[in-house]
Amino acid sequence: MFNNLHLPELKLNENFSISLLQHSSLNFVLLAIFLILLFSWFSNFTNKATTTNRSPPSPPKLPVIGNLHQLGLHVHRSLQSLAQQHGPLMLLHFGSVPVIVVSSAEVACEIMKTHDGIFTDRPKFTFFKKLFYNYKDILSAPYGEYWRQIKSICVLNLLSNKRVRSFCVVREEETKSMINNIQQVCSVSSSPSSSSSVLNLSEMFLTLTNDIVCRVALGRKYSDQGEGGRMFKELSVEFSELMSRLNIGDYIPWLSWFSHVNGLNGKLDNLAKRFDDFLEMVVQEHMDCSKTVNGHGHVHIDNDDGRDFVDVLLWLQKENADVPGYPIDTASIKAIILDMFAAGTDTTFTALEWVMSELLRHPRVMKKLQNEVRGIARNKTEITEDDLVGMHYLKAVIKENLRLHPPAPLLVPRVSTQDVKINGYDIKANTQVIVNAWTIGRDPKSYNNPEEFEPERFLNSAIDYKGDSFQYIPFGAGRRGCPGIQFALAVKEIALANLVHRFDWTLPVGVRGEDLDMSESTGASMHRKYPLKAVAIPYSC
Numbered sequence: 029m030f031n032n033l034h035l036p037e038l039k040l041n042e043n044f045s046i047s048l049l050q051h052s053s054l055n056f057v058l059l060a061i062f063l064i065l066l067f068s069w070f071s072n073f074t075n076k077a078t079t080t081n082r083s084p085p086s087p088p089k090l091p092v093i094g095n096l097h098q099l100g101l102h103v104h105r106s107l108q109s110l111a112q113q114h115g116p117l118m119l120l121h122f123g124s125v126p127v128i129v130v131s132s133a134e135v136a137c138e139i140m141k142t143h144d145g146i147f148t149d150r151p152k153f154t155f156f157k158k159l160f161y162n163y164k165d166i167l168s169a170p171y172g173e174y175w176r177q178i179k180s181i182c183v184l185n186l187l188s189n190k191r192v193r194s195f196c197v198v199r200e201e202e203t204k205s206m207i208n209n210i211q212q213v214c215s216v217s218s219s220p221s222s223s224s225s226v227l228n229l230s231e232m233f234l235t236l237t238n239d240i241v242c243r244v245a246l247g248r249k250y251s252d253q254g255e256g257g258r259m260f261k262e263l264s265v266e267f268s269e270l271m272s273r274l275n276i277g278d279y280i281p282w283l284s285w286f287s288h289v290n291g292l293n294g295k296l297d298n299l300a301k302r303f304d305d306f307l308e309m310v311v312q313e314h315m316d317c318s319k320t321v322n323g324h325g326h327v328h329i330d331n332d333d334g335r336d337f338v339d340v341l342l343w344l345q346k347e348n349a350d351v352p353g354y355p356i357d358t359a360s361i362k363a364i365i366l367d368m369f370a371a372g373t374d375t376t377f378t379a380l381e382w383v384m385s386e387l388l389r390h391p392r393v394m395k396k397l398q399n400e401v402r403g404i405a406r407n408k409t410e411i412t413e414d415d416l417v418g419m420h421y422l423k424a425v426i427k428e429n430l431r432l433h434p435p436a437p438l439l440v441p442r443v444s445t446q447d448v449k450i451n452g453y454d455i456k457a458n459t460q461v462i463v464n465a466w467t468i469g470r471d472p473k474s475y476n477n478p479e480e481f482e483p484e485r486f487l488n489s490a491i492d493y494k495g496d497s498f499q500y501i502p503f504g505a506g507r508r509g510c511p512g513i514q515f516a517l518a519v520k521e522i523a524l525a526n527l528v529h530r531f532d533w534t535l536p537v538g539v540r541g542e543d544l545d546m547s548e549s550t551g552a553s554m555h556r557k558y559p560l561k562a563v564a565i566p567y568s569c
Contacts, residue, residue: 081454082452082453082454083119083453083454084114084115084117084118084119084128084450084453084455085114085115085117085118085119086114086118086119086120086121087110087113087114087118087120089120089121092123092280093123093280094120094121094122094123094124094125094279095120095121095122096122096123096279098110098120101550102548102550103437103438104437104438104464104466104467104554105466107129107131107438107462107464107467108131108464108466108467110129111129111131111464111467115131116130116131116132116134116135117129117130117131117132117135117450117451117453118131122279122460123276123279123280123283124279124280124281125278125279125460126456126458126459126460127441127459127460127461127462128450128455128459128460128461128462129462129464130461130462130463130464130468131464131467131468131471132468132471132473133468133471133473133474133498133499134451134498135450135451136463136468136498136501136505137498138450138451139442139450139461139463139506140463140495140498140501140504140505140506140508140509141498141505141506143448143450144506144507145507146444146445146446146448147442147443147444147445147461147506147508148171148442148445148506148507148508149170149171149442149443149444149445150163150167150168150169150170150171150440150441150442150443150508151278151441151443151460152278153168153275153278154275154277154278154287154293154296155270155271155273155275155296156168158296158297158300159267159296159299159300159303159366160363160366160367161359161360161362161363162359164178164359164360164363164364165178165360165363165364165366165367166178166179166182166364166367166511167367167370167371167440168440171445171507174355177354177355178355178356178360178364179511181344181355181356182364182511183511185340185341185344186337186340186341186364187511187512187514187515189514192514192515192518193413195243195244195518196412196413196518198240198243198244199240199413199518199519199522200410200412200413200522202236202239202240202243202249203236203522203523203526204410204526205239206232206235206236206523206526207410207526207527207530209232210227210232210530210531210564211530211566213225213227213564214531214564214565214566225563225564226536226561226562226563227561227562227563227564228559228560228561229380229381229384229559229560229561229562230377230381230555230556230559230560231559233377233380233381233523234373234377235251236377236380236519236523237372237373237376237377237380237519238250238251238260238261238264238373238377239251240519241368241369241372241373242260243336244336244337244368244515245336245337245338245365245368245369245372246310246336246337246338246365247314247336247338247339259302259306260306263299263302263303263306264369264373266295266299267299267303267369267370268374268551268552268553269551270292270295270296270299271370271551271552272550272551272552272553273292275287275292303366304362307362307365307366308362310338310365311338311342311358311361311362314336314338314339314342315342318339318342337364337365337368338361338365341356341360341361341364341365342361344356345357345358345361368512371510371512371516372512372515372516374435374553375435375436375516375553376435376516376519376520378433378435378553378554378555378556379426379429379430379433379435379516379520380520380523380524381555381556381560382429382432382433382556383425383426383429383433383520383524384524384527384533384560384562385544385546385556385560386428386429386432386433386481387425387528387533388533388534388535388541388544388560388562389481389541389542389544389546390481390541391541393425393481393483394528394533396421397421397422397425397528398528398529398532400419400420400421400422401419401422401525401528401529402529402567404418404419405529409530410526411522411525411526411529412522413518413521413522415525416521416522416525419521419525420487421483421487422521422524422525423486423521424483424484424485424486424487424489425483425524426517426520426521426524427483427486427491427493427500428481428482428483428485428486429481430469430493430502431469431470431475431500431502432469432470432479432481433554434465434466434469434502434554435502435553435554436465436502436552436553436554437464437465437466437554438462438463438464438465438466438552439462439463439465439501439504440504440508441460441461441462442460442461442463442508443458443459443460443461444456444457444458444459444461445457463501463504465501465502465504466554468498468499468500468501469499469500469501469502471499474499474500475499493513493517494513495509503516529567530566530567531564531565531566531567532564532565532567533562533563533564533565534562534563534565535561535562535563536561536562536563545557545558
């Protein structure tokens with residue numbers, strides 16, 4: 029009975045279902061036609077847009093984060109791998125920020141020479157805002173009148189060849205101190221094979237470069253100054269670590285709060301405060317000293333008198349106190365001094381690490397370099413900077429090392445100030461530019477056997493550091509190229525020459541040159557992942 033009662037209802041539902049199915053099919057057909065028409069219209073629109081606005085090749089990106097997930101621990105290597113797939117001018121998106129990556133000498137020339145005036149600005153990174161007094165240093169200052177003035181002032185008064193030469197005594201004395209420390213280790217070791225004879229060269233190079241930069245910039249070194257020395261070392265280490273941290277708010281502004289949650293903002297503020305206290309102490313010491321010397325604080329600076337950077341900057345500030353718009357104030361002085369540490373200490377110590385690593389891996393090159401240095405030095409126990417002039421192979425070794433191991437594998441990013449066309453592609457204003465100097469230095473189109481350490485390639489070569497040879501840009505190029513090239517090279521040359529002159533070098537027992545671990549650290553500067561350890565054997569002249 030119940031079945032009979034439900035039969036009519038069942039028949040009604042079946043008829044209704046058939047009708048509904050037919051109606052749905054019609055809607056589906058209409059929807060499909062609409063989508064096809066929409067797709068055709070969108071394709072035509074896209075093709076027209078592509079004709080008028082052609083972006084560089086770009087890998088697929090994810091929502092919100094863009095291509096950030098494709099950056100590994102060693103960003104320069106990740107970008108090289110992506111460039112091999114998408115070309116030497118590649119568009120990425122770091123969060124909401126468009127970024128073009130340059131991986132060839134030709135494109136680098138377009139960016140840093142042909143259109144250099146368009147790519148002169150810097151991104152507004154939180155790290156530089158907090159640590160460098162709201163972008164008052166040379167490295168991060170926005171392109172404009174302030175940047176032009178302070179760069180000109182620093183190049184003429186702090187980083188000119190004349191000023192660099194005036195500090196040769198500092199470099200020679202600190203190099204001699206390092207050599208004496210090595211000699212002392214050798215004299216107390218029972219044999220070259222004992223564990224006590226193994227030197228931590230990474231630590232020694234860091235101390236050397238810190239001491240030189242401190243004496244030149246601040247007037248005295250801090251490595252042996254008790255509490256002050258410990259404070260300075262802590263600040264330097266923390267500075268390098270935090271500079272390498274990604275601040276997500278720089279690329280995804282609405283996630284800026286995350287840097288408060290993970291503590292990065294607090295660490296930056298704390299470091300900025302401690303560095304400011306330290307630099308304020310240094311500046312005040314110099315001001316008090318100048319008043320003590322002459323009673324009224326007026327100090328005449330001669331470029332050859334060996335005055336440190338703080339002395340020079342304070343003198344310039346005082347001499348131009350009545351000049352309207354003169355850019356050097358106390359905050360500028362502190363920011364410029366921080367630049368000296370950021371650009372002069374970390375990168376120089378890193379370069380010395382890598383060049384000694386390569387020499388230990390290549391005994392032929394080591395022997396050839398020693399023959400040149402010892403041949404010029406003859407019976408001298410100490411090499412001075414006057415002896416370096418004729419050491420052409422030494423200079424070639426340093427050049428080759430900077431090609432293979434640029435301390436900053438990615439040059440400091442730039443920002444385009446207007447729309448521009450590069451290699452047929454349209455680059456919009458406010459696009460960040462990353463130049464992969466590490467990849468460019470290993471390009472097989474520019475170098476034979478690019479992965480090999482062969483200093484001979486730079487003998488009788490016109491390729492130089494000045495930024496005119498875009499296949500070789502460890503110091504950058506154009507208006508934003510590093511102004512401290514001569515200062516950095518002077519430290520590397522005098523240190524390396526004395527190291528290979530005074531000692532024969534081997535690796536610790538059980539380690540062969542070809543087995544030396546050449547792993548890289550992570551971060552903005554490309555250090556060795558593990559400290560370089562070696563054994564020095566005194567050489568009798």
